[in-house]
Amino acid sequence: MSIILQARHINKSFHDPITVPVLKDVTFSIEKGEFVSIVGKSGCGKSTLLYVLSTMDTDYEGELEVDGELMTGKKAQKLAQVRNEKIGFVFQFHYLLNEFSVLRNVMLPGLKLNKYTEKEVEQRAMERLAMLGIEDLATKMVNQLSGGQKQRVAIARALINDPHIIMGDEPTGNLDKKNSEIVFDIFKTLSEKYQQTLLIVTHDPEFAHRTKRIIEMEDGRIIRQ
């Protein structure tokens, strides 16, 4: 099994207004096809860790490798490219662009990657929407959707470029029981059927227990994995 994500001795502090360490010597790795959840109490640094791992937050010490490539110290341009190609995101809030239709939202990262023609990207976007059972929403505007639907569109968007890993920051945190269940089932299907690597931050123990591997954090450290 190949290692998709490798974090070595990650340290991070917030400096405003006083220096507070939030991540202390975090080291772990994720292999291809794993379904991992990070759990911990509010404020333990799990979201912060996820942002560091996602390459969006570059203000840390230590080393981060994605797909065997060192991310630490890379230029913003390059990191954006890595995020585009190799990482898919699902946030607690859906973070879709209200200005675009559902289909366009899913297509945007694909168009940015510029690997396929617009027609092909559209085709792929429709495939993913169909996979999540929401192909009939494709032409709707984002603000016409329910919370659960939005979250599923966000997952479709995360999948558009066949990422090496999907990261989720409390993707079910804002959803009711039924929709949480749908989202979890989607993740499970992705993991089992498509061997998609998933790294999900959650404070929902039930959600975490159903994943294959749990990383538990407390006070900026990993206490169990």
Add this chain to the structure above:
Amino acid sequence: MKLIINIAESLLLARWRQTLVAAIGVTFSITMFITLLSFMTGLNDLLDSLIVNRTPHVRLYNEIKPSKDQPITKTVEYKDYYNFIHSVKTSGSRQELYNSGAIMQSIQKDDRVLGLAPRVAAQVFFNDGTIDITGVINGVDVQAENKLFHFNEYVVGGNYIDLKNVANSIILGKALAQKLLVNIGDVVQITTSKGEIFPLKVVGFFQSGINDIDKVQSYASITTVQKLLGQSNSYITDIQVKLKDITEAPAIAKEWAVLYGCDAEDIQTANSQFETGNFIRSLISYVVGVVLLIVAGFGIYNILNMMIYEKMDSIAILKATGFSGGDVKYIFIFIALSIGLFGGVTGLILGYVLSAIINQIPFVTAALPTITTYPINYNPLFYIIGISFSIITTYFAGWFPARKASKVDPVIIIRGK
């Protein structure tokens, strides 16, 4: 690039009301800039033309004045002394320009010169019953005068060309005509300084805008005045010259004074108060223009700034899904430039329309008989400045916040929720 333009377009159209408000902000600023500057410079040009149109750039004449070289200064032994002479009297020099025909020929050939008009001035009395009114008759070459000094624009009654076509004719200042109670077609009696009485036929009135001038001045053809004075047809007292470039006048006046051995006065010296006024008016125009642009610039900057900060969420999402800082920057610069271009062009059109409307508003003034509406200067330069300015300011107004947005960590925005 196509994708970036596409995204920018969607962002613009999705909130079209906001886009419209931003564009209207630009439009308003540019409209005001164009209109005010066109109007102000229009008025300025009007005031300039009051003086410049009827004043020669260089005037050649012979001043009645005491001789500069008194005999004692020419005496060798007292040459280096300070000599004080009391009660110097002017010599009986003539007002006539010597050798005027040759001077005129030589000036005509100078390629800095636009044209020249000779004049003969005569002091006369207008006989009104028992009262004599002093006045001046200017003998003019009607066609040259008209070409260079827009003579016809000041002739309010009758036809100016009759001055040439009708023998022994005169065009009276309007105020003078009212004093003399004459109409076109009437005959006025004048007495020359030598005591001869002439009847002249009134063929028109002129109004210069300065009542004091209209009370004393009148015009006749050169030959008529030469006849009044009992002089030959080579008798010329003034040569009025218009140059191609008015700023050369002082230098040329000096040159000619030496060359032709007469007095030469340039417009800048003759109308120094006008020069000052002109300078101040131009200064005010420029200051107003610059202030308008600065105010407009800040307005545009503010609107775009707010627009971009409102879209911070979208920036974070785009960055999280793999768009680089550069992409984000170009998207917003493109948005800014489209607003600038659209708003600017609309501003130019509205500015033109507004100035055209002002140009139709009646404006009647005694000073300028030919002006009936407010003047507008349709200088294409204002339009070029206007559109360049709107594009440049919107570019920077987009560039600064866009650069900031491109640098921001998406995490900070996402976590901020």
